Amino acid sequence: MAQATALSAVLSNLSKAAEKQELFGIAERFNELAGLVDGNQARDPSLEALRAEVARDGERDYPALQTAGAEAGDRGVLRAVKWGEKVTTAQRALMDRYASKGDALLEGKQLFLCEACGFIFLGDDPPEICPVCKAPAPRFSNVK
């Protein structure tokens, strides 16, 4: 059973699944529910703390899941691990670059996000295809 912290993402995922089935009313309800259960606890709001969390996934969780997925022959898990690992690497790179350069890093650049896999790209235009999941440019949104 999904725990409290994960619950909102489980429900917003189901909202997207409903939308793809063109069940727009149901999609809306799942989203509403996702918002209502999304409790915002106080955290250590520092980039270093986040950097450490993300690094631990890359060093511990993804390799372990990769092994377990391969042993079970579970290609769905392997796919999610492959995408997730690459996206996580991009997150770490962004944090490192921002930590060393500060706001100068963003000067005149846009932050694009692949809505399919979560890949973050800093540049003038979104990539033609996502280097992680191969989704086309229109799947990117511009984070303001």
Added chain:
Amino acid sequence: MYASRNIRLCNKDCVCLFVCPTGATDTETGQIDRLACVDGCRLCVDACPSHAIHLVLERYPEPAPRQVALAESMLALCERKSHEERTALAIAEAAPTAGAARVARALARSARILAEDCAREAGYMIPQCEATRELLSQIATDHDGKIRSIAEELIEVTAPGR
């Protein structure tokens, strides 16, 4: 099942207008008229040179079964990604500059998408599957008020045979 057009892929080749026996593909909104669409026909799906039309089903199958331990690991990772999202949102809120806030917001949205993907691979694939329905009953049991009423409504509208 009925046909649905992805307007972003449609190149206006208009072959779907020629093959449709009911005229369902020819509408002023750009959307196929699903009430006029013949269940299971799929002529336009196969005819469209731009692959802009797909079928929407009334019933989807249960997702393929997955090792319980693996599903649990995916859910644990979903939990971690959600935690990272919260941390990033907190950073965004307390950010000293607009740039720091923008970076944090991008990281938060990225973490949410990763969490959602983990949720999917943990078995919460579609609104109608058993795992989802169990989750919704749990939510209805654990909460009251608005959360419970929405969960109950969703249990009803996703029931098999609906």
